[in-house]
Amino acid sequence: xxxxxxxxxxxxxxxxxxxxxxxxxxxxxxxxxxxxxxxxxxxxxxxxxxxxxxxxxxxxxxxxxxxxxxxxxxxxxxxxxxxxxxxxxxxxxxxxxxxxxxxxxxxxxxxxxxxxxxxxxxxxxxxxxxxxxxxxxxxxxxxxxxxxxxxxxxxxxxxxxxxxxxxxxxxxxxxxxxxxxxxxxxxxxxxxxxxxxxxxxxxxxxxxxxxxxxxxxxxxxxxxxxxxxxxxxxxxxxxxxxxxxxxxxxxxxxxxxxxxxxxxxxxxxxxxxxxxxxxxxxxxxxxxxxxxxxxxxxxxxxxxxxxxxxxxxxxxxxxxxxxxxxxxxxxxxxxxxxxxxxxxxxxxxxxxxxxxxxxxxxxxxxxxxxxxxxx
Amino acid sequence: xxxxxxxxxxxxxxxxxxxxxxxxxxxxxxxxxxxxxxxxxxxxxxxxxxxxxxxxxxxxxxxxxxxxxxxxxxxxxxxxxxxxxxxxxxxxxxxxxxxxxxxxxxxxxxxxxxxxxxxxxxxxxxxxxxxxxxxxxxxxxxxxxxxxxxxxxxxxxxxxxxxxxxxxxxxxxxxxxxxxxxxxxxxxxxxxxxxxxxxxxxxxxxxxxxxxxxxxxxxxxxxxxxxxxxxxxxxxxxxxxxxxxxxxxxxxxxxxxxxxxxxxxxxxxxxxxxxxxxxxxxxxxxxxxxxxxxxxxxxxxxxxxxxxxxxxxxxxxxxxxxxxxxxxxxxxxxxxxxxxxxxxxxxxxxxxxxxxxxxxxxxxxxxxxxxxxxx
Numbered sequence: 001x002x003x004x005x006x007x008x009x010x011x012x013x014x015x016x017x018x019x020x021x022x023x024x025x026x027x028x029x030x031x032x033x034x035x036x037x038x039x040x041x042x043x044x045x046x047x048x049x050x051x052x053x054x055x056x057x058x059x060x061x062x063x064x065x066x067x068x069x070x071x072x073x074x075x076x077x078x079x080x081x082x083x084x085x086x087x088x089x090x091x092x093x094x095x096x097x098x099x100x101x102x103x104x105x106x107x108x109x110x111x112x113x114x115x116x117x118x119x120x121x122x123x124x125x126x127x128x129x130x131x132x133x134x135x136x137x138x139x140x141x142x143x144x145x146x147x148x149x150x151x152x153x154x155x156x157x158x159x160x161x162x163x164x165x166x167x168x169x170x171x172x173x174x175x176x177x178x179x180x181x182x183x184x185x186x187x188x189x190x191x192x193x194x195x196x197x198x199x200x201x202x203x204x205x206x207x208x209x210x211x212x213x214x215x216x217x218x219x220x221x222x223x224x225x226x227x228x229x230x231x232x233x234x235x236x237x238x239x240x241x242x243x244x245x246x247x248x249x250x251x252x253x254x255x256x257x258x259x260x261x262x263x264x265x266x267x268x269x270x271x272x273x274x275x276x277x278x279x280x281x282x283x284x285x286x287x288x289x290x291x292x293x294x295x296x297x298x299x300x301x302x303x304x305x306x307x308x309x310x311x312x313x314x315x316x317x318x319x320x321x322x323x324x325x326x327x328x329x330x331x332x333x334x335x336x337x338x339x340x341x342x343x344x345x346x347x348x349x350x351x352x353x354x355x356x357x358x359x360x361x362x363x364x365x366x367x368x369x370x371x372x373x374x375x
Numbered sequence: 376x377x378x379x380x381x382x383x384x385x386x387x388x389x390x391x392x393x394x395x396x397x398x399x400x401x402x403x404x405x406x407x408x409x410x411x412x413x414x415x416x417x418x419x420x421x422x423x424x425x426x427x428x429x430x431x432x433x434x435x436x437x438x439x440x441x442x443x444x445x446x447x448x449x450x451x452x453x454x455x456x457x458x459x460x461x462x463x464x465x466x467x468x469x470x471x472x473x474x475x476x477x478x479x480x481x482x483x484x485x486x487x488x489x490x491x492x493x494x495x496x497x498x499x500x501x502x503x504x505x506x507x508x509x510x511x512x513x514x515x516x517x518x519x520x521x522x523x524x525x526x527x528x529x530x531x532x533x534x535x536x537x538x539x540x541x542x543x544x545x546x547x548x549x550x551x552x553x554x555x556x557x558x559x560x561x562x563x564x565x566x567x568x569x570x571x572x573x574x575x576x577x578x579x580x581x582x583x584x585x586x587x588x589x590x591x592x593x594x595x596x597x598x599x600x601x602x603x604x605x606x607x608x609x610x611x612x613x614x615x616x617x618x619x620x621x622x623x624x625x626x627x628x629x630x631x632x633x634x635x636x637x638x639x640x641x642x643x644x645x646x647x648x649x650x651x652x653x654x655x656x657x658x659x660x661x662x663x664x665x666x667x668x669x670x671x672x673x674x675x676x677x678x679x680x681x682x683x684x685x686x687x688x689x690x691x692x693x694x695x696x697x698x699x700x701x702x703x704x705x706x707x708x709x710x711x712x713x714x715x716x717x718x719x720x721x722x723x724x725x726x727x728x729x730x731x732x733x734x735x736x737x738x739x740x741x742x743x744x745x746x747x748x749x750x
Contacts, residue, residue: 025627125627185612185635186604192636193600196643199629200593202577218575222597225568229561237560243666243673250664252400252500254574254656258663260560261567268571281629288633289625291618298618 004083007039010064010074012104015141021099021134024289027124030113034138035104036060036096039080040088042144048375049144050091051135052076053152053159056227056283057275059103062095063088076153078358085367090375091148099134100126100282108278109210119278121207126282128155128290132162136170148375149173153355154322155283158290161330164307165292173373174307175366177314178355180326181300181333182291187321190230191284194223198277207278216277221268223280228267233318233351301333311341312369314362316354342369379458382414385439385449387479390516396474396509399664402499405488409513410435410479411471414455415463417519423750424519425466426510427451428527428534431602431658432650434478437470438463451528453733460742465750466523474509475501475657483653484585494653496582501657503530503665507537511545523750524548528730529697530658533665536705539682540667548748549682550741552689553730555701556675556708557666562696565605566659569598573652582653591652596643598655603642608693608726676708686716687744689737691729717744 012035021029037060042049052062054075063080066072080086080093097105100123108123115122139147150160150171157179163171183191198204201219205212232240241260256262296302311334315327324345334341346362348354354362387410396404412435417424427437429450438455441447455461455468472480475498483498490497514522525535525546532554538546558566573579576594580587607615616635631637671677686709690702699720709716721737723729729737 025625027627182618184609185616185618185633186607186609188618188633189600189604189612189635189639192633192639193597193604195629196600196640197572197597200597222568222572222575225564225571226601229564229568232561234559234561237564241560243557243560243563243669250400252402252660254570254660258560258563258567260564264564264567265571285627285629294618 002083005081006077007064007081007088009067010037010039010061012037012060014104015138017134017137021130021137023124023130024127025125029099029106029124032099032106032134033104034096034099034106034134036094036138037062037064037074039063039093040091042092042142043375045375046143046145047148048091049139049142049147050086050093051139051147051150051163052080052086052093052095053131053135053150053156054095054098055152055154055156056280056287057271058156059101060095060097060105061103062093075356079363079366085363086151086370091370094138094142096135096138098126098131100279100286102276102279107276108207108282109276118208118210120210121278123278123282125285127286128158128162129166131286132159132166135159136167139170146170146172148373149175149370151175151177152179153177154179154352155287158287162290162292164309164311165303168306168308171309173312174309175312175314175369176327176330178316178319178322178352179313179330180322181330182293183288188288190226191288194226195281195284197222197226198281204277209277215272217272220272220275220277220280224271224275225264225268228264230321231351231353233320233349235318235349236351239349300329301336304330304333304339305337307334307337307339309339311339313341313343314355314365315345316348316351317345318349319352319354321352377458380456381452382439382456382463384442385412385414385436387412387435389479390513392509392512396505396512398499398505399502400500404474404481404499407474407481407509408479409471409474409481409509411469411513412436412439412449414438414468415466417467417517418750420750421519422521422523423465423467424514424517424522425461425468426514426522426525426538427455427461427468427470428506428510428525428531429470429473430527430529430531431655431662432646433531434476435470435472435480436478437468450731454738454741460738461526461745462742466745469513469517471510471513473501473506475654475661477651477654482651483582483657484651493583493585495585496653498653498657500660502661503533503537504541506661507534507541510534511542514545521545521547523748524550524745526550526552527554528552529554529727530662533662537665537667539684539686540678543681543683546684548687549684550687550689550744551702551705553691553694553697553727554688554705555697556705557668558663563663565601566663569601570656570659572597572601573656579652584652590647592647595647595650595652595655599646599650600639600643603639605696606726606728608695608724610693610724611726614724675704676711679705679708679714680712682709682712682714684714686714688716688718689730689740690720691723691726692720693724694727694729696727
């Protein structure tokens with residue numbers, strides 16, 4: 001045992017792919033770049049690589065910080081590093097920014113080679129399966145034939161699940177945290193309201209706002225405020241904010257009265273200041289579309305028959321965005337196929353956000369699971 | 376027993392109040408009109424009056440239809456009429472449109488006598504307590520000293536609860552359906568997103584859009600779409616829409632793909648076509664502010680000590696907007712004060728919307744309760 005440490009200063013790397021990527025939509029990306037980071041060392045047998053897949057607002061920056069921006073800490077830094085649950089003394093960990101993103105990987109703000117202008121709304125729809133295909137090409141480039149594990153929370157968990165179906169021979173373990181096998185109607189409904197907020201913002205300009213020198217900040221702010229409601233549990237919101245009034249009493253105005261309003265507005269404004277609205281749209285659509293059971297008559301256990309990886313599935317008791325019942329759907333379908341699957345429902349009052357937090361039970365569980373993976 | 380019948384064609388009535396109404400905000404309404412409807416006959420003892428309070432999108436039009444608009448049926452027509460649970464052969468039932476509304480009662484679209492122009496955003500904030508005070512003045516006007524019952528669902532239930540605290544001697548029974556003693560942080564959060572959608576719509580013009588000949592339809596549409604998510608249960612959405620694709624497969628566009636998207640857009644557009652955005656804002660604020668426990672250190676049982684009415688409290692199993700736990704808070708606080716309270720949690724998969732629907736158990740329960748009220 002060592003004291004957990006940071007991976008330290010990291011440098012994003014860039015991989016260019018000149019060969020077109022065929023997409024599930026029938027479209028294709030003519031060429032593209034992926035931004036990625038790595039932590040730890042690839043062993044001689046090339047058997048210790050772990051891919052970390054990000055969710056809606058994540059990126060390739062999973063752990064560590066940047067030398068010129070020490071406050072910019074990776075989004076899963078509490079999980080990845082020497083002595084941490086995903087221990088970089090044992091594993092070679094890769095974070096990659098997905099296609100359509102806004103953190104350096106080719107996306108809507110990139111230049112469309114056909115027009116010489118930003119792709120904007122012409123950027124093709126990308127799916128979880130497309131992301132996984134692009135990740136597999138990056139693995140080829142890095143000389144990784146098989147991942148010891150693919151890990152992800154929320155939408156990242158969907159990518160890990162899709163890895164087991166698209167490339168069953170290339171993944172040893174799939175770790176799915178706070179995830180779901182497909183969205184429900186209610187999940188899609190929340191995404192749809194967020195999309196309409198962006199699409200109906202006059203500054204959206206049909207997705208070509210870059211050329212107008214504006215961003216649909218109003219719509220993006222609303223989308224993020226709404227998202228935050230679904231990331232937190234009812235209880236966590238009650239504990240953290242309750243009915244606390246900023247001025248101790250009602251002041252009868254549309255300015256902030258309750259602290260929860262202040263929190264949501266702050267989160268919304270912050271997000272609208274850096275995130276790309278087209279990426280938000282594309283990502284919510286990727287979430288909506290993901291449904292491995294679709295081509296199997298909606299029967300998940302038929303879809304998962306193709307998987308051969310070992311699984312760890314983790315859910316959180318108060319997560320109502322992707323509730324424990326959604327994780328159990330995956331578990332039951334895997335058990336039906338006699339796959340090795342471990343399942344844990346972690347008691348947590350933090351809702352969906354729990355997968356990003358530093359819960360002792362959760363991290364001990366992950367540490368124990370990663371510890372027993374043979375590389 | 377008779378076969379349930381409609382109350383038939385009804386005519387809204389109008390009451391003008393020249394005396395200013397002091398409001399909780401410290402402001403006052405200089406004069407105002409209330410639109411109301413009545414069904415049945417007031418008995419000689421004036422002891423059979425029942426007030427029905429409406430929720431966010433309701434109005435005074437509770438039952439029956441209009442002779443010149445036979446398709447315009449009252450919002451609780453399934454409950455009110457001869458032979459129906461709230462039987463107009465026994466009761467004199469009153470529906471009244473609350474202040475700040477957009478169905479004929481004085482509201483933001485009415486003319487501000489001080490300026491000669493529509494009130495718009497200058498319409499004062501109104502609270503549940505203010506609505507109840509205005510309803511009491513209407514009761515005075517109609518010669519009703521005491522209501523046999525005050526009845527409401529959702530925000531309407533909050534008004535019934537407030538009646539028991541503001542005018543305990545003027546109410547025999549309070550019937551609170553799918554209601555809550557105050558909003559949670561999550562409830563306020565949803566309201567806040569809806570408000571921001573309206574407030575940030577460029578067509579809002581600071582609430583004075585009437586003068587610009589536009590309405591903030593984009594914002595109002597978003598608010599209503601979001602509202603509908605909270606009115607339906609997760610299960611009801613899954614049963615009704617699931618992941619059904621309009622075209623049988625993904626078509627990769629921001630047009631409607633999933634049927635749930637079509638439903639929400641339709642509901643949003645319809646609502647934005649007739650409802651007033653300023654009324655929406657005021658009503659969500661009235662919801663946020665309502666908190667009878669506030670002046671009792673947050674202790675609900677202390678606040679409810681003042682009530683002397685008998686209570687019927689009804690909740691629905693899949694209502695996650697105002698869950699059964701919220702109704703039980705009221706029940707426990709009343710029992711603590713040794714009040715007569717009946718409580719029922721109705722099994723229903725329809726979520727919050729259940730209070731408007733024709734569920735047999737629910738309606739039998741209400742019928743039995745109203746039947747035993749002595750007038």
